[in-house]
Amino acid sequence: MIPPIVEDTIVYSSVLILLSLGLTLTYMTTKVPNFAHATISIVGSYVTLTVLVLSLISLAREALISQADSQSFYRLIKSFSFAPLHYALFMALGFLLGSLIGVAQYKLVLKPLSQRGANVVQLMIATIAVDMFLLSMLNIYADKLLEYVVSKANELSSIAGFKVNLGVQTRDFILYSYDYSKTLGTQRLVMIAPVMAADLLVALSFVLYRTKLGVALRASIENPSLASTLGVNVDKMYTLAWALSLGLAGLAGSLIPLKYLVNPSTGQLFVLSIFAASILGGLNSLAGAVIGGVLIACFEIPVFNYLSSHLGISSAYRTVIPLLAMALTLLFIPRGVAGLNWKKLFSRVRR
Amino acid sequence: MLKVENLNAGYGKLQVLHEVSLFFPERKISVVIGPNGSGKSTLLKTIFGLTKIYSGKIIFENNDITFLPPHKIASMGIAYLPQTNNVFENLTVEENLRMAGYNLSKEELEARLASSLEFFPQLKLYMKRKARQLSGGERQMLAIAMSLIRKPRLMMFDEPTAALAPKIAHQVLRSIVKLRDELGITIILVEQNARAALEIADKASLLVSGRVIFDGLPKDLLENPELGRMYLGVTSSQV
């Protein structure tokens, strides 16, 4: 049995890695910190919720067609658990939707603005606007999804002859029970999150370091004008980076509700943990983003847990931890772990 | 081959080039010289679509390329060796060379890679090293090797010999002549080392404060007592 705190750390750091990796990659291309990053990942969370809702409704309808009584009906609904296909579906859809939004944000907002000569501050406020826009869309969607669930439940009730309740919330929801596996004795997410994070990391580094496309992407990030004179369509490369980054965000977001409470504004605070991880990693290094993600997760869970149980600090202050880590990073190692320790380490190895 | 007409260009609100009109003939080496800050690099960047063009035209082989994005210009057969930041520091030497042949087919790239390495055999020792770890001279060699990978029809060099030892500088200029003679490539060469460059040039232009003040044969420029003294550092006794 893995202790819950270890499970929590593993899942949280996996999610954080995927998010800070993407944030860092988009920052490296357009040089603007994307305040909408976390909210785009919450779009992924709503993908998962939608998959659940649709599955539950079709399950309920089938059960009612085969004339289940109230007791067996609710037993069936309660025992519903995500199948491998569901996981594949919401992760893939989360990725797809995330990358679509990412590309739209880059193509429709950031690129036209920088072509008009917008400065960094203006681009930052534009990403805030995108965040607010998505936030209102998510809220509207949450309302509409709830209306849909209620109307479907009413429709099913009239077929069933008893009151059908699917037990689904569209705000402050957590989908833990649908992810629980009796054979594992815990959630499947504890396996899925780290495996996904590791696989995607390997895949991403393979693409970046072993393929022509990846080398061209790195070249475009480092020196866009040189890359363009060599025939690289830098704009296409940046679009690709945004698609990949926010795809990862959407995928990570699709996993979040399996363990954590989600509502449309979850991204508002979460974005600060992601920024903390990226800044701790140096904001200009993908390896740094990974290290930053793990470190922030460790500060927020085991380290903070220790502090709160030994020093009596209220658990409500957990949100302050990543921000403190960020402030300390900026004060003492403004270029992050990637800017400092790495070089020293490397030069020592070389000598 | 390449024709620039009444070009006004610069960076944002800062205009650097004023009414520049020049012609670069096919299979010839055209040298552009001028004092520091006169806009030589800006001229090359403008041809490649990297600056802001306010008005004017750039015609390459009867195609108007004035407002094309750089990667399209590259695919039309124009190559460019920038004066600074001309290698990717975070990529290895090999990755740099492969980037230089981005548009080539795989077989062609391998062949060109081999022949361009013949030019600078030292680079073979550093293939897996990051370009940032190279010395200034080695970096410049890498940049030139990169520019030789493609077989463009027009090649623009921005002060290729600046950071090089005289012997290697001479070698580089000779290789540029070879590009013209053996491959028939049209060349625009921007040089500080004006004398050596003018020796290999077929045509010379002098740019001062973003304006063309001489355009003609190298010989005429060298012999022009006023311009020669002012801009070539040639004293009258040398002439």
Next chain:
Amino acid sequence: MPVEQAYSFLLSILFYMGIYTIVVISLNMEAGYMGLPNFGKMMGVAAGAFTTSFFTWRLAMYLHNRLTGEPIVYSDYVRENAMIVSRINEWLSASPGISLFLLLVTLIASLAIGAVIGYIASYPAIRLREDYLGITLLAMAEVIRVIGYNYKPIAGGTLGMQVPDLFRWAGQHRFSASVLIIVAIALIVYLVYQRMLSTPFGRVLRAIRDDEEAVSSLGRDIVAYRKRVISAGTATAALAGALYALYTGSVIATAYDRVTWTFWPWVMMMLGGAGNNVGVLLGVGVFVIARTTIYTYKNMLEAYVPFNVVWLDYLLLSVTIIAILMLRPQGILPEKPIRTVKPLIRQNEST
């Protein structure tokens, strides 16, 4: 009845215009003049409100106990705060002199606390590029809020806290009187800023914004200017926070959110024209009227909007930002072009 309604509508607009003028004029100094991306503007407002909730009733109670000789007895000052404040209010309603004294002391304390908090919050990133500074300020504002929400003595935690009513002496004209005072203070702040920013100080700020490279011959001066500006700006916003708390009569940490106190002030500044103080008035006027109208006629709007009207606020915010950036980034009243570098050199010579 409609006359009364119209009057309270008008009062409400004047109130918000006063408060927002104070916030936005200070933001304009930071962001419009100096290009300092203060995405943590709410921090100052919260600092003023928390100063009021923490400090004012304590001082009032002290004075009450000293002057009346009938000490208020209590055991848990957080839980019994409403009782304490109502006793204080009774006493204050007959003492306009003491009320105004308390108002003055509260405002001075808020200015001081605001300046200190602005200094501390910006310290980690004050030497770094704008994007780092923007992220840091946004994060630090969140820290202030999390502390205000969870540390009960400050603002009563989740339940909030009452603050003494320093306008009660005006009897039935309480609201008119307080709005009058707030508008007067806003006017004074406006004139002070207008004065201050038309001296060489304002020109130096613009020079720093427009061409940091050229001004960096001043070396550490840029950092010193940044520190001064962020402290002054946060102190000014704290003034608004204190007034807001005193007018509404209570403080609850959840009321100090990014959207209301950071992003809306940004939009107001951008619409009017960053770097133009008259533009600030225009931006504040337009959005205060628009938002108050939407809020007042919420129920009527419901029929025309196919979703919950609450989200209209976010949508309006995001769409306005993007529209301004795309169509008129300089705002409706662009700042007057001035030569920024020359005066700077003169200023430099004189020092």
